[in-house]
Amino acid sequence: MSMAGNAEALNARGMDYTAAERYDEAVAAFTAALEQEPANAGIRYNRGEAYRRAGCSAEAKADLEAVLAAEGESADLLLALGLVAYEADDFDTAAERYERALVIKPGFPEAWNDLGVVEFRREAYSRAREAFEKAVALDQNYADAWLNLADAYDELGLASERRDALAKAKVLGARNEE
Numbered sequence: 001m002s003m004a005g006n007a008e009a010l011n012a013r014g015m016d017y018t019a020a021e022r023y024d025e026a027v028a029a030f031t032a033a034l035e036q037e038p039a040n041a042g043i044r045y046n047r048g049e050a051y052r053r054a055g056c057s058a059e060a061k062a063d064l065e066a067v068l069a070a071e072g073e074s075a076d077l078l079l080a081l082g083l084v085a086y087e088a089d090d091f092d093t094a095a096e097r098y099e100r101a102l103v104i105k106p107g108f109p110e111a112w113n114d115l116g117v118v119e120f121r122r123e124a125y126s127r128a129r130e131a132f133e134k135a136v137a138l139d140q141n142y143a144d145a146w147l148n149l150a151d152a153y154d155e156l157g158l159a160s161e162r163r164d165a166l167a168k169a170k171v172l173g174a175r176n177e178e
Helices: 007-019 023-036 041-053 057-071 075-087 091-104 109-121 125-138 143-155 159-171
Strands: none
Touching: 007 023, 007 041, 023 041, 041 057, 041 075, 057 075, 075 091, 075 109, 091 109, 109 125, 109 143, 125 143, 143 159
C-alpha cells in the first residue's frame, strides 16, 4: 500500500489505523507524515502512542520525549509518558509523570486512576485508595476506576466498600476477572 499523500491525510489515516488496533500500519502512516512534516509534534505524539500500544516502548518513549522537548509539558503527554514508564515497570518514573500531569490538570480522572494503579503495585493501598476515590469523584462513570477502587478496598479489608464499588463497576460494564 502506498503511503503517498499530504501529512494531514496520512495523520488521519494513522489515527484510523490506531482506532482499528492496526498499529504497524498506524506507525507507517505517521512515519510517512513525519517525512513530510518532521517538526509536527502532533503527528510525533500520535506515532508515539501507536508505538506504545504496539508494545514498542523504546520507540514510544523516544517520540513522546521528543514532543516533550519541543512542546513542553501537557497533562496528556505526561500521562502517555507515565504509561510508557509503567509498562516498563518503572513505577517511580510513572508516578512522577502522573503527579506532574495532575499539577497541570488536577481534574484528570485518568491520571488519578493510573497513579492509583502504580500505588497499588507498590502495595501502598491507602494511597491507591485515595487516588482511585479521586478518579471516581471526578468521573462517576469510570468503570475501571471503580473496579480498581474495589481492589484497594479489598486489600484494606473494607468488605462493604468493596461490594459497593464492585456493584457500581458492574453497572457500568466493567468485568471483574476474579
